[in-house]
Amino acid sequence: MKTLVIIPSRLSASRLPGKPLLKINGLSIISHVYKKAQEAEIGEVFVATEDQEIVEDVRKNGGEAILTSNLHKSGTDRIYEAVVKLGRTDVELVMNLQGDEPLMNKEDIQNLNSQMTGTKRDFGTLAAKISDKKILENHNIVKVITEESLDISKFPRALNFMRKLNKENNQTYHHLGIYCYKVEILKRFISFKQSQNEIKNRLEQLRALDNNMKINVALAKSSPIGLDTKEDFMAIKKIMEYKS
Known part of the structure; x- marks a missing residue:
């Protein structure tokens, strides 16, 4: 059985409109994310988007994209439409890699896929250790609390996700923008109302927890910057230009 990697993306993000098409080193953010997913080599990669401009950009840069409805309430809802349109019957897992994570480590993507392959787990995701206390105060950075401390040998359940953290504990981590789930679990998720x-x-992950779906969390090697603000873009741009 196979894994599909689907990257949800749209231009009308509330905090930084148009961010998928912002360019670094001559390539759009969404195409950087696409190439990062390809580097992981865990399965076919598609972008799912409501915007024709994103479809054209991805295809221009050698990728594959699926045009979806503009009525979806979350990236996971958008991904399910893409899965249905693809009509694949040999897919076990769907990897949801957020379109604003151009610095995601390919080894972390591979690790999450390995943790979910051939198991009975519903959802899998990644989190990193918090090295800077400013992360706790930043509402743009999502935090996760797990039932036990993370290490490379554990894959514990998530107890809660939040933007604002009132009190830190030893099981609080920086949640990364990536999920992995079985196709039937994806179908079940989108059947629930927000x-x-x-x-x-x-x-969106709170919809899963609120409907008694289990989300397991693996420890990521790195804690990449997600793209939510202009300041994030400048920081990511500096890192990527330095590496090029």
Whole structure:
């Protein structure tokens, strides 16, 4: 059985509109993420988007993209439409790599895929250790609390996800923008209405927890900057230009 990697993306992000098409080293952010997913070599890669401009950009740079409805409430809902349109019957897992994570480590993507392959787990995701206390105060950075401390040999359940953290504990981590789930679990997820918790916090993963779905968390090697603000873009640009 195979893994599909699908990257949800749209231009109308509330905090930084148009961010998928911002360019670094002559390539759009969404195409950088696409190439990062390809480097992991875990399966075919597609971008799922409501915007024709993103479709054209991805295809221009050698990628594959699927045009979806503009009515979706979350990236996971958008991904399910893409999976249905693809109509693959040999897929076990769907990897949801957020379109604003151009610095995601390919080894972390591979690790999450390995942790989920051939198991009965519902959802898998990644989190990194918090090295800077400013992360705790930044509402743009999502935190996760796990049932036990993370290490490379554990894959514990997530207890909660939040933007604002009132009190830190030893099981608090920086949540990364990536998920992995079985196709039937994806179908079950989108059958649920948005929960009030999800809407209030703008975190789709809370819909899963609010409907008693289990999310297991693997420890990531790195803690990449996600792209939410102009300041994030400048920091990511500096890192990527230095590496090129």
